[in-house]
Amino acid sequence: MDTLTAKTGTQAAAKGPGNGARGGADSGAEGSAPHRIDESRRLVIKIGSALLVDEETGSVRRAWLDALADDIAELRRAGVEVLVVSSGAIALGRRHLGIDQVRPKLEEKQAAAATGQILLAHAYQEALARHHLTVAQILLSPDDTEQRRRHLNARATINTLLALGAVPVINENDTVATAEIRFGDNDRLGARVAQMASADTLVLLSDIDGLYTADPRRNPDARHISDVEGVTAEIEAMAGAAGSGYASGGMVTKLAAAKIAGAAGCRMVIANGRETHPIRRIDAGPDQGGGRCTWFHAGASPLTARKRWIASSLAPRGQLIVDAGAIRALNAGKSLLPAGVSEVVGTFERGDLVTLHGPDRVIRGRGLVAYASDDARLIAGLKSREIETALGYRGRDEIVHRDDLVLADGRAAEEDTPR
Numbered sequence: 001m002d003t004l005t006a007k008t009g010t011q012a013a014a015k016g017p018g019n020g021a022r023g024g025a026d027s028g029a030e031g032s033a034p035h036r037i038d039e040s041r042r043l044v045i046k047i048g049s050a051l052l053v054d055e056e057t058g059s060v061r062r063a064w065l066d067a068l069a070d071d072i073a074e075l076r077r078a079g080v081e082v083l084v085v086s087s088g089a090i091a092l093g094r095r096h097l098g099i100d101q102v103r104p105k106l107e108e109k110q111a112a113a114a115t116g117q118i119l120l121a122h123a124y125q126e127a128l129a130r131h132h133l134t135v136a137q138i139l140l141s142p143d144d145t146e147q148r149r150r151h152l153n154a155r156a157t158i159n160t161l162l163a164l165g166a167v168p169v170i171n172e173n174d175t176v177a178t179a180e181i182r183f184g185d186n187d188r189l190g191a192r193v194a195q196m197a198s199a200d201t202l203v204l205l206s207d208i209d210g211l212y213t214a215d216p217r218r219n220p221d222a223r224h225i226s227d228v229e230g231v232t233a234e235i236e237a238m239a240g241a242a243g244s245g246y247a248s249g250g251m252v253t254k255l256a257a258a259k260i261a262g263a264a265g266c267r268m269v270i271a272n273g274r275e276t277h278p279i280r281r282i283d284a285g286p287d288q289g290g291g292r293c294t295w296f297h298a299g300a301s302p303l304t305a306r307k308r309w310i311a312s313s314l315a316p317r318g319q320l321i322v323d324a325g326a327i328r329a330l331n332a333g334k335s336l337l338p339a340g341v342s343e344v345v346g347t348f349e350r351g352d353l354v355t356l357h358g359p360d361r362v363i364r365g366r367g368l369v370a371y372a373s374d375d376a377r378l379i380a381g382l383k384s385r386e387i388e389t390a391l392g393y394r395g396r397d398e399i400v401h402r403d404d405l406v407l408a409d410g411r412a413a414e415e416d417t418p419r
Contacts, residue, residue, distance in 0.1 A: 035267060035295050037283050040201040042081045042162070042302075044266075045072075046190030046257075047205050049087040051273045058095025060088070060123045064276060066130070071279035072167065073131035081162045083197060084124070084169045085190040089116035113174030124169045134166040139173035145192040148351035152368065156396075158197050187253040191260035191268070198302035198403075202261045203282070204254055205273030210294030211251065213238050228296045231259050258296040265305030268296040303403065310366055311406040314353040318346030318373055320399070321357050327364055330356070330407060335398035336367065338387065341380040348373045355408075356400070367405035370396045 037043065047068075054061050072082050090109050093116025094100070099108050117139070125135045138157065144150045161168050172189055187204055194202040212222040228235060239251035254270055261268045271282050271293035284290030300308070322330075326340025336356065348354060349372050356365040369376065376399060378390045384397040 035201075035269070037201065037203065037269075037279060038075065038078050038080065040075075040080050040199075042083070042197060042199040043075065043201045043203065044083045044085060044190055044194040044197065044199045045203045045205065045279065046085040046186055047087065047273065048186065048207075049091045050207055051205055051278075052086065052088040053091040058091065060092065060119070062123075062127075065123060065127045067276040068278060069124075069127035069131060069133075071277055072128065073133060074280065076131075076133065076167075082167055083158065083162075083193060083199065084167060085186055085193050086120065086124070086169055086171055087186045089113045089120045089171055090174055092116035092119045110174060117171065117174075120171070121169065124167075128167055134164075136161045136166045136168050138168050138170045140170060140189065140193070141173045145196055148368065149349060151196060152351045152370075155196050158193075162197075187257040188260065191257035191264075191266075194261050194266045194268075195264035198264075198306060199266050200298075200302055202257070202266050202268040203279065204257065204268065204270045205278050206254070206270055207272065207274060208251075208270070209272040209292045210270045211235070211238060211255075215251075224292055225294055226292065228258070228294060230299075231255050231262070231296070262296060262298045263305065265298050265300045265302035267298045270294045270296075306403070307406045310353065310368065310404065314366075316355045316366065317348035317352040318344070318354045318369070319357055320344060320354050320369070320376070321359070321361070322364070324359060327358050330365060330405070333402060335402040336400040336405065337384055337397065338376075338379040338382050338399050339384070341376070341399060344373055344377045344380055346373060354400070356405075363408045365405055365407045367400035370399055370401065370404075 045068075052060060052065065072084075075082050090112045093112030093114065094104065094108075096115050096119065097112055099112055101108070104112070117137070121135065121137045128135050138154070140154060144154050158168055170189070170193055172186065190202055190204060193199075208216070209224070211225045211228065212219075213225065214222040216222040216224075225238075236252075236255055239255050258268045269282060271278060272291055275281060275291065281291045282293055299305075320336070320341050321343035322336065322340045323342050326336060329340065330336060342359070346354075348369060350370060351368055353366060354369045355363050356367060358364050371379065375391055375395070379387050379399070382390055387397070388394040
């Protein structure tokens with residue numbers, strides 16, 4: 001069974017009351033953190049409305065956002081790629097439009113989001129412009145993360161923005177979302193974005209400094225947990241109810257996010273975002289004003305988790321027959337280019353799973369294809385520079401990128417036939 005560990009300064013652990021796992025109080029005053037934010041390669045920061053928007057005035061907390069922008073700039077200088085998943089559009093838009101009902105109608109929320117997104121994007125643009133960082137806004141719906149073709153489109157956009165040095169600021173597309181299809185909270189959205197972007201760290205900035213054995217607002221004996229190996233039933237039983245005010249998420253949704261992130265090979269941390277420089281405080285020692293937080297472990301790296309998903313979770317829709325030169329390239333860890341494809345079998349769409357076969361028809365791998373079958377037939381055998389002429393548009397140079405490809409171990413071709 002997965003275990004729960006709460007580390008103290010002496011690394012001692014005491015039996016937690018009734019949870020069947022190891023636990024202990026964490027003062028946060030001694031010892032070193034088990035993880036560090038600045039060791040991340042790609043980081044997703046989720047920010048709730050209650051942190052970003054002043055509930056009294058309905059405006060952005062500018063000083064807090066400027067301090068967060070300082071933290072992001074520090075990470076960027078350290079070589080960390082940063083994505084921001086931000087709530088706040090509805091909260092900003094409601095005040096701006098004069099929507100003051102406690103429970104606004106769905107169409108009023110959508111109208112507020114349409115106005116608030118402009119205000120939200122402008123606030124991030126101003127805060128990060130002080131560090132000469134470019135902001136890019138992305139609005140996502142649940143289908144964008146769950147349908148493979150849309151997932152690949154969004155993933156490609158995110159990767160391109162990061163390669164160009166931009167900071168993507170992402171929110172749910174509340175202007176078109178309905179109660180039935182919403183993510184429901186931006187904790188889960190943050191985890192889905194981390195999964196999509198193959199991030200290795202997800203930070204949930206909250207109004208609480210992590211997971212406790214019970215709701216600390218109601219139970220003075222609740223103990224802080226600093227380190228969680230896995231989200232078990234015992235861990236889930238510790239979760240409290242959703243917060244109040246503008247916040248829509250609670251510990252229940254944060255644990256759901258931890259499950260999603262962990263399965264994608266992404267570690268997660270819950271930290272108190274109320275103070276200024278909230279990211280810097282996670283890595284800071286107690287003598288530098290650092291605060292407590294809760295880290296959730298990941299079982300594998302993001303790339304390993306993604307390749308496991310490709311290898312075992314999808315049914316193939318077609319086949320690509322490749323030549324001997326392509327086989328050598330694949331074995332060397334390279335992507336599959338159109339020039340190495342000699343035949344396309346089956347009917348499939350962009351983003352579908354296909355199996356890769358050598359000239360002997362033995363399966364050599366599985367991967368997510370970057371072109372639909374009709375287009376794949378048109379570019380099979382061509383150099384990448386000839387793709388635009390053949391198709392009338394410029395697509396990806398690779399027909400299967402190496403990050404979307406898993407090599408096989410010589411299984412027979414008939415084991416995976418297109419449906």
